[in-house]
Amino acid sequence: MNSKPSHAYPSPMIDTWRVRKLDDKEEILAFLQKDRFYATYAIGDLEPDFFPRCEWFAAGAGGHIQALALHFTGLDPHILFTMGANDGLALILGSALRPERVYFTGRSEHLPAIRAFYSLGEIKKMLRMTVRNEDFRPVSGKALKLSPGYSSELKRLYSLGESRGESVIAFSPYQLAQGVFYGIEKRGRLIAAAGTHLVAPTYGLAAVGNVFTDPDYRRRGYATLCTSAVTRELLAQGLDVVLNVQEGNADAIHIYEKLGYREYCRFIEVLGVRKGLGRNKDPWGFQNPRDLLGIKQHIKEKTG
Template sequence: MPLISLHDRAALAARFRTDPALHLFELGDLDDTHWPNTAWYTASADHGPVALLYSGGDTPVLLAFARPADVPPLEALLGDLRPFLPRRFTAGLPDGAERALAPDYAVERRTPLLRMLLPDRAAADLVRDVPYEAQPLTTADLADLRTLLAAAYPEAWFDPRMLSGGGYVGVRENGRLLAAAGVHVHSPAQRVAVLGNVATHPEARGRGLARACVTALCHRLAADTDHLGLNVRTDNAPAIRLYRRLGFTTVATYNELVLSARASGTA
């Protein structure tokens, strides 16, 4: 079937809200901040998988999520999309779905991730039981945040626009930013948020600073967020333990992939 390009935000939102835990990023990208950088594709105008190609960062991002029963039609969609993809991009895909791209693309890096969700209305009930007070960060903190991420999380995907929207908090000690947590997407209109870039300086780990940041950020987001989630590497046991203690539960697994066109490919 031919590819269909989708442009109706309300129709997309209705489609993704059938499984908001799986489609947090897509719902967040319907927000005005991200929408101009999105392109949406499907094989059916009213049902089935949707692929999002996001061009708002340094590297394009392809997101195409599906539950196991829907992976075959998703693979068919990805196969049809191959000629229109950039030569190099990052992708979020169910395990094995990248085989639909294999004729034209090679996997440079694969990172297995858990998608975790905080149950409805749980954010406001989190207990702040650490002796640190995380404060909102603003654009004035940009340089310090970049320094922290370079030391603690150099592979982080960071959108500075989220600072201006109140999407980051941090803990300072003697003026030095030692920990932070932010959002990759936050849409009050869609009432979703995805936490990201939870980072603690290597010299300050083990003191509960990340917990203080995540708890404070969840409290800030609680008023206008019904679906609050995050992604974490499957091999990051300390982070998974922290999120589980806070009440997050695993709702899906998928792979973050970096793909590049093969020398003989057509893309």
């Protein structure tokens, strides 16, 4: 555990609230565990391989965390996860944490704070699903376990979805090396795959992801078979397993429900670009802590 003191930023919008940078894993985990399956990815980023790629900020009073934001730099675009009180998130994004381009993941109620500082792309409405060992219903069939040597072939497979707006944006070769991936090959080429976004053995969590089938081979059960193989191995390791799926993707939701997954919560994903880029100063990147008094009014003006 890192025992260095956290860096504090005065936050006068709420008299007793402060924004501070966190580096104590136990303090971060205690807050994230309040909603373990919503915060699965953030908890996974406490693992030693990921923690150096993270910036953690909290807002609250009296040393108690009321809101938390995680900036993860291990993927392109960077990821920004939000949890907790909206006013606290506005304080964090208005003062201490101001990345230029990020992929947000958080609750829909966090949108006012995000929109105050970022121009947003298309908002994706997502489901977080979980599966318990006693509910898991594997399918029969054999999938190939993929080694790190399949990295280039996975990239080729995932690139097939770009023209259809289905590109897999959350894949990086380190996930293949550190996670669990299964695929189906035809004529020496991958035509379907599923894997993990993260495996966090320290915290007993894993997130299934990167599920994709070549458009020419769909509706043959390949995605189901690969996802089943990944899920089976993760559950056998004693991990709690989650996955994400777009709210409107009825076919995928049906596949996951057949395997025993159930909806846990809803959230959003959206690409954001910091407002004011290209000017001499980010107009909403506050330099003086007293300027934070304007955050709440700015949010009201933008959201009505």
